[in-house]
Amino acid sequence: xxxxxxxxxxxxxxxxxxxxxxxxxxxxxxxxxxxxxxxxxxxxxxxxxxxxxxxxxxxxxxxxxxxxxxxxxxxxxxxxxxxxxxxxxxxxxxxxxxxxxxxxxxxxxxxxxxxxxxxxxxxxxxxxxxxxxxxxxxxxxxxxxxxxxxxxxxxxxxxxxxxxxxxxxxxxxxxxxxxxxxxxxxxxxxxxxxxxxxxxxxxxxxxxxxxxxxxxxxxxxxxxxxxxxxxxxxxxxxxxxxxxxxxxxxxxxxxxxxxxxxxxxxxxxxxxxxxxxxxxxxxxxxxxxxxxxxxxxxxxxxxxxxxxxxxxxxxxxxxxxxxxxxxxxxxxxxxxxxxxxxxxxxxxxxxxxxxxxxxxxxxxxxxxxxxxxxxxxxxxxxxxxxxxxxxxxxxxxxxxxxxxxxxxxxxxxxxxxxxxxxxxxxxxxxxxxxxxxxxxxxxxxxxxxxxxxxxxxxxxxxxxxxxxxxxxxxxxxxxxxxxxxxxxxxxxxxxxxxxxxxxxxxxxxxxxxxxxxxxxxxxxxxxxxxxxxxxxxxxxxxxxxxxxxxxxxxxxxxxxxxxxxxxxxxxxxxxxxxxxxxxxxxxxxxxx
RNA sequence: GGAGUGGUAGUUCAGUUGGUUAGAAUGCUGCCCUGUCACGGCAGAGGUCGCGGGUUCGAGUCCCGUCCACUCCGCCA
Numbered sequence: 001x002x003x004x005x006x007x008x009x010x011x012x013x014x015x016x017x018x019x020x021x022x023x024x025x026x027x028x029x030x031x032x033x034x035x036x037x038x039x040x041x042x043x044x045x046x047x048x049x050x051x052x053x054x055x056x057x058x059x060x061x062x063x064x065x066x067x068x069x070x071x072x073x074x075x076x077x078x079x080x081x082x083x084x085x086x087x088x089x090x091x092x093x094x095x096x097x098x099x100x101x102x103x104x105x106x107x108x109x110x111x112x113x114x115x116x117x118x119x120x121x122x123x124x125x126x127x128x129x130x131x132x133x134x135x136x137x138x139x140x141x142x143x144x145x146x147x148x149x150x151x152x153x154x155x156x157x158x159x160x161x162x163x164x165x166x167x168x169x170x171x172x173x174x175x176x177x178x179x180x181x182x183x184x185x186x187x188x189x190x191x192x193x194x195x196x197x198x199x200x201x202x203x204x205x206x207x208x209x210x211x212x213x214x215x216x217x218x219x220x221x222x223x224x225x226x227x228x229x230x231x232x233x234x235x236x237x238x239x240x241x242x243x244x245x246x247x248x249x250x251x252x253x254x255x256x257x258x259x260x261x262x263x264x265x266x267x268x269x270x271x272x273x274x275x276x277x278x279x280x281x282x283x284x285x286x287x288x289x290x291x292x293x294x295x296x297x298x299x300x301x302x303x304x305x306x307x308x309x310x311x312x313x314x315x316x317x318x319x320x321x322x323x324x325x326x327x328x329x330x331x332x333x334x335x336x337x338x339x340x341x342x343x344x345x346x347x348x349x350x351x352x353x354x355x356x357x358x359x360x361x362x363x364x365x366x367x368x369x370x371x372x373x374x375x376x377x378x379x380x381x382x383x384x385x386x387x388x389x390x391x392x393x394x395x396x397x398x399x400x401x402x403x404x405x406x407x408x409x410x411x412x413x414x415x416x417x418x419x420x421x422x423x424x425x426x427x428x429x430x431x432x433x434x435x436x437x438x439x440x441x442x443x444x445x446x447x448x449x450x451x452x453x454x455x456x457x458x459x460x461x462x463x464x465x466x467x468x469x470x471x472x473x474x475x476x477x478x479x480x481x482x483x484x485x486x487x488x489x490x491x492x493x494x495x496x497x498x499x500x501x502x503x504x505x506x507x508x509x510x511x512x513x514x515x516x517x518x519x520x521x522x523x524x525x526x527x528x529x530x531x532x533x534x535x536x537x538x539x540x541x542x543x544x545x546x547x548x549x550x551x552x553x554x555x556x557x558x559x560x561x562x563x564x565x566x567x568x569x570x571x572x573x574x575x576x577x578x579x580x581x582x583x584x585x586x587x588x589x590x591x592x
Numbered sequence: 593g594g595a596g597u598g599g600u601a602g603u604u605c606a607g608u609u610g611g612u613u614a615g616a617a618u619g620c621u622g623c624c625c626u627g628u629c630a631c632g633g634c635a636g637a638g639g640u641c642g643c644g645g646g647u648u649c650g651a652g653u654c655c656c657g658u659c660c661a662c663u664c665c666g667c668c669a
Binding site: 026108117172196342454549561 | 598624625626629
């Protein structure tokens with residue numbers, strides 16, 4: 001039916017007869033001559049219809065945008081002065097001999113070259129949206145990424161193994177998507193949040209190296225970089241420690257970026273402890289392209305009269321930190337107010353600042369509502385420590401450390417975006433030495449920072465129990481330009497340690513047996529030391545394509561309320577289906 | 593659960609202090625046009641102003657409720 005793709009035509013094919021199939025991208029009718037830009041997945045070719053051939057000419061006259069055509073014709077050089085440098089096929093054109101309308105098309109709901117179409121319109125007509133070259137490119141890059149990863153892991157001896165989609169609900173973590181069981185009425189499967197336990201079991205089976213490109217499901221609210229179903233590159237190995245695992249993964253990511261988009265990541269990747277990341281950036285996934293850093297000033301503020309600063313400075317869980325913004329003195333009152341409102345999102349009750357109009361003029365050169373509350377000696381130390389220069393602005397956060405870190409960490413990102421501060425292209429970073437647990441104030445118990453199967457850096461249960469809050473884990477995250485690309489850990493591999501870890505999370509032995517008994521049992525039947533990692537494939541592709549939204553790298557994504565405008569999913573179940581499943585609705589859905 | 597922004601022609605948007613027949617661009621339809629590629633020219637069609645209620649002589653505009661989309665907080669081991 002077709003001899004070439006439209007986009008493959010070039011002057012090496014001069015005088016060749018070709019057969020093309022594709023969509024009418026654009027028709028230009030000059031009365032005596034008609035041009036049709038025919039589009040397929042490889043590109044666009046210009047087809048010329050000459051009135052010398054009345055029959056094809058009449059058909060070309062009748063076609064409309066997005067009609068599907070088959071055309072035969074002869075490749076020829078375009079006349080002098082009519083070549084199009086913007087088109088890869090712009091040196092040549094196809095003089096049409098025959099044209100067949102394979103299918104008509106209604107007028108598309110939006111123009112393919114319109115870059116600014118509302119998301120729900122695009123999603124309702126996703127099959128048209130995906131015709132756009134950018135979307136096609138994203139899908140193909142995604143396929144290339146998956147292929148490169150498979151090739152690499154296959155070379156390294158990893159075995160691709162599928163794990164169940166219908167599985168057991170896990171109590172920790174995100175909300176599960178539940179699937180009712182017909183044969184066990186009243187019982188439910190859960191769709192996997194990740195294949196975590198299965199991949200550990202595969203290590204106990206002696207598979208040694210496993211990977212899977214796998215869909216995961218989490219029923220939580222959506223964001224620009226979060227979908228309810230998303231794809232992970234999931235990996236697990238036996239007999240490797242964290243140094244070896246991160247090394248082999250680093251090699252994989254470097255190779256991936258090189259082969260997929262010809263990007264050279266700086267090597268070796270930076271490494272930073274969790275504590276250092278929080279201290280310097282207020283955040284455990286800092287964007288290292290951003291030069292702004294927090295400056296610790298708690299010690300300077302302990303004695304000052306100003307309660308807003310001295311209070312947090314003397315609280316055990318308080319923090320006072322400064323954020324110097326080079327050139328920030330030019331920010332207007334309104335801009336500063338906007339930032340104050342912004343940090344209020346993160347619990348900050350205010351945003352103190354000092355404008356440095358002239359660093360050499362002492363207090364006279366400064367401008368700030370809080371200046372009068374601070375002794376001159378402290379101000380001097382402050383300026384030294386923040387290395388403030390004329391023209392800078394210094395923001396302050398003073399509150400519980402958590403609030404200061406969240407607020408100034410977010411402000412740091414916001415300022416970099418607003419003031420165009422990002423430097424360099426790619427800044428990968430391993431974050432290591434995570435705490436095992438963080439205390440959950442609401443539930444009055446420990447939460448796992450990573451997950452309940454992560455090994456601690458101590459070897460005995462006694463050491464872990466002695467001071468859980470201080471215990472570090474053998475977890476690692478890979479952060480790229482401020483986005484968490486992946487994370488993993490070395491796992492617990494003895495029943496004792498696993499039970500202890502679960503107990504600290506408020507899961508007693510009986511509950512542990514009910515929920516994870518199969519895992520704990522397996523740990524007792526010859527479990528190798530093992531660990532792994534999972535990468536967010538969608539986010540990787542999103543970064544590589546420079547997309548603002550994860551939806552642009554997923555063929556059929558969901559909206560922010562987790563619905564699909566194309567299929568109208570989710571939709572009510574029929575009474576018959578519900579009866580078979582033994583389900584009665586507490587509240588009937590609204591009638592359409 | 594919360595904060596914000598938006599919803600007007602197929603699409604992207606404008607719409608003043610509440611006041612006559614709701615506009616623009618693009619797309620669409622018809623006619624004209626033999627070298628265009630954002631083709632051009634002329635003419636034309638196209639509106640439940642998201643939905644429901646209220647205020648008013650009068651509502652796209654004001655008020656209340658509601659739905660949808662997007663961004664963010666909470667949430668996401």
